[in-house]
Amino acid sequence: MDDKRRRARVQGAWAGPAKAAPHTAPRPAAASGKPQGWGHERVIPDKQFVYKEPTEVSRRIPDPQIIDKPGTYEISTSTSGVSRLRIFPSFIEPREVEWMFEQLHREIPWRQKSNVGPDGPYQEPRLTCWYGEVPYTYSRSTMQANPHWHPLLTMLKDRIGEVTGYNFNSLLCNLYRHDKDSIDWHSDDEPDLGRDPVIASLSFGETRVFQMRKKPPQEEQGDYTYVERIHIPLDRGTLLIMEGATQSDWQHRVPKEYHDRQPRINLTFRTMFPETKAQP
Incomplete structure (x- = not known):
């Protein structure tokens, strides 16, 4: 009996302490094609669409105003004053327009003026001639005066003065030879023209569109995108007066x-007022 007990104690010592059962990690659930928690999603309440006004006002480029009827047009008013146009279609009768055009085209001493722009010298895309008592400077280039007026030009100057009440003493003649001849955006505001100069524009030959655009306010920083515009088809014999x-x-x-x-x-x-510069 004692031998059995002794052998049992020896065998128990060899066996050592009882081992704890190994920790078994839970087996992942078999993929079913659905995310975990399927059927327990958060319920998003229905949202109602609410329109909000845009923070910036949408701006539209205005269509140009077409002026093709006789009359007086006050096109703007500002701190500078009233800008006014007067249009006289058929100021020169149709029976006179053709022979006047032919004589002017043939007898005026036309030449091509060289100007100086931001990219250097360039030739004006038209021919010109300057009549008056003093030279005329624009675009960093000077035209010498031609004091010997053609008799037809003198007659036209006097006729315009009788109708408008203005006594002009100078004349810039322009010859647009074809569709590629042009004059770019500008204002006739040279100092020798004085304050609020009056320009009388008389047309012969082909009809071309005379375009105008209002100078933008200071806050636009020179951006002409949204300014007012005016288009005037100048037919042969038409007189346009720009005033104010x-x-x-x-x-x-x-x-x-x-x-x-x-x-x-x-x-x-x-x-021209060469002896009196325009006041700033």
Whole structure:
């Protein structure tokens, strides 16, 4: 009996302490194609769409105003004053327009002026001639005065003075030879023209569109995108008068075109005050 007990104690010592059952990690659930927690998603309440006004006002580029009827047009009012246009279609009768155009085209001493721009010298895309008592400087280039007025030009100057009441003493003649001849955006505001200069523009030959755009307010920093614009088709024999603050508040041009155009002559009468510079 004692031998059995002794053998049992020896065998128990060899066996050592009882081992704890190994920890078994839980087996992952078999993939079912659904995310865990399927059927227990958060319920998102229905949302109602609410329209909100945009924070920035949408701006629209205005369509140009077309002026093709006779009359007087006050196109703007500002601290500079009232900008005014007067249009006289058929100021020169149709039976006179043709022979006047031919004589001016043939007998005026046309030449191509060289100007100086931001990229250097360039040739104006038209021909010009300057009549008056003093030279005329614009675009960093000077035209010498031609004091010997052609008799037809003198007659036209006097006729315009009788109708408008203005006594002009100078004239810039422009010859647009074809559709690619043009004049870019500018104002006739040189100091020798004085304050609020009056420009009388008389057209012969092909009809071209005279375009105007209002100078932007200071906060626009020179951006002309949304300014007011005016288009005036200047037919042969038409007289256009620009008065008041037009040169202070507006720019004008005759753009290039992309279909055939016959020659056009434009006479722009003005008054020079070389002894009195415009006040700032």
